[in-house]
Amino acid sequence: MTSPIAGGVDCDLHPALPHLTSLLPYLNDYWRDQVTTRGMTDLESQSYPPHSPISARPDWRPVEGKPGASLHDLTTQALDPFGTAIGICNPLYGLQMVFSEDMADAFCRALNDWLVKEWLDKDTRLRGSIVIPAQNVEKAVAEIERCARDRRFVQVLMLAMGDIPLGKRALWPIYAAAERHGLPIGVHAGSNYHNPPSSVGWGSYHIEDYVAQAQAFQTQLTSLIIEGVFAKFPNLKVVMLESGFTWLPSFVWRLHKFWRGVRMETPWVDRAPMEIVRSNVRFSLQPVDAPPDAAVLDRIFDQMQSDELVLFSTDYPHWQFDGNDVLPDGLPPDLVRKIMIDNPHATYGRLKGAEAKEAAA
């Protein structure tokens, strides 16, 4: 195994909301009443069925309650063992599935307040992602503005499968707000299930949906590049979370070939796709979709032609690795340092401010 080094940044942790009713203290009277009077059920998404093997590592599974719901478990299981200095919380509660724009907005505000109160306030190592009601771009921007005042929010969180492709111009005000506040856009695996979870329709199985996340990330990367998001917002970073990254080289070969062929269609894409990826797009480490063979992984990093694209993650509590094998075999020490420390700090501008503040205090 490759040993982690202390002081790393874990870019993909999933604190779980115990239940929709856990948001009640953070909702106003109207929405509290809506939840109770209408008998609303928990908004758990089928992307991660709580009892699915992939949703929690067996030894991380609590005796009762949802995996990832306990602060104590998260810090002792995900942070302490790897000497992690900073952990970024990406709540995956199913608010993106909500159809009502107003309800989505109220619930997102409550979820972000819950994250501050129940997690960020309780452990100084934790940072948060702003969950937004992408159902309504104006409200999403307002929520970014509201949360961005708290420097512990370091990212805006969206899903790999939504209503429209991420590059679409309708979403650009979100990217403008994120760039303005130095917040990367984190795109996490998951769907709002408003479209079929694959580009060829509805499959039969949970395993198909999970495999298809990688293809969804690929089409999103196409969309972000081709629509010109990074030409318009050159300082915006997009972080693909739980996306896998071993598909990146062959994906870019294909995109590059077609870009050469039909670039007259999108003249604003004035740099080669791989160049855009290198300057603006990052990927979380887990899952490592490769065989446990150091030579294979070495080839993949060579094909990526950069050691700056991958950011350390455990994907806690999802079951991506066993024991302390969070880093795949055979990573050279320089690359470990890049993945665990340098790359996350270069990506998340707001971590610098936090460090300086802590040092001053």
Added chain:
Amino acid sequence: MNVQFRPAAERGAPAGAVTAIADCDIHPARRSMRDLYPYLSKRWQEHLETYGGHAYQGMMEGPPYPKAQPNASRRDAYPPEGGVQGSSLSFMQKQHLDPNNVVLGVLNPLNTGQGLRNQDLSAALATAVNDWQVAEWTSKEPRLKASIVVANEDGSAAAAEIRKRAGDPNFIQVLLLSRNVEPLGQRRYWPIYEAAQEVGLPIGVHAFGFGGNPITASGWPSYYIEEMVGHSQCQQTALASLVLEGVFARFPKLKMIMVEAGFGWAPSLSWRLDRVWQRLRSEVPHVSRPPSEYIKDHIWWTTQPMEDPERRDHLFQTIDWIGWDKLLFATDYPHWDFDEPMRVLPAGVSDADRAAFYLGNAKKLYGLT
């Protein structure tokens, strides 16, 4: 590419001087739908005139994303006698088969009624297209072989068409498209796999088609290039569905060819499938072996559009995983993104692998001598 660089014939090279190749993806075109009328009943001719094809997309005519070229085809491929690119056998012979020394050409007719919403029309058109391929192409040019076009959304009609053509040497594969109403592993398509296995023909799964599903899991993108690049994601998901539904476990002699969807993604998709299967195999007990094994045993890949990374060793690493014995050379003639035969493979490939890549693998798969 839009035009071919100095075709071999213009350079004055005799055909015999060019390596003999198989082209496993050639698109014969109709000048118009009326070319099929001799093979369609009066009823369906009138139906087409009155109602059109009624596909799973909104356009009466043409594609929803305008192509980069007229008919997505090379500008130098218009036949001198008129008609769209790919509609003239004599010009295809002169421009492509002769100068590129194509000794085996596999016809994959597109826009021929696969996956229309009216299943009876789809079945009638499939039969007509198959008759047309024999009458207008393969009976006149022995180097060309036809694909059995089927009404893929109607499994029993499709299976009947396959059995009807069994033993006819004009046909060497069944043709499906990647984008359908449901992922290709779903049971509605199993009669097709059963029939193909029974008659001993491989199935070519060509990228494209319209099944009513957006080409991303986040809805419809804006640009043609997104559709073109997106076909590889569709193909990946379709292949994952075939494996995870247990199609290859159920039909162990079935052979499939992934046509015009790239092959660079084969390793990373297989690795992801294997990893996730280790975790979630209790959900799919019918998938009893690691998914990559089914892919290695049952899948062949046409080459065009060939991935061309900056460094050729990256290409060779990918092919080494897939196997040099699993690639079938294809040009996609007359389409604009045609891969020119002798420029596609970088230097550094052994003679045996080259021979397999250009011709040997195709002959072996299709059982031709």
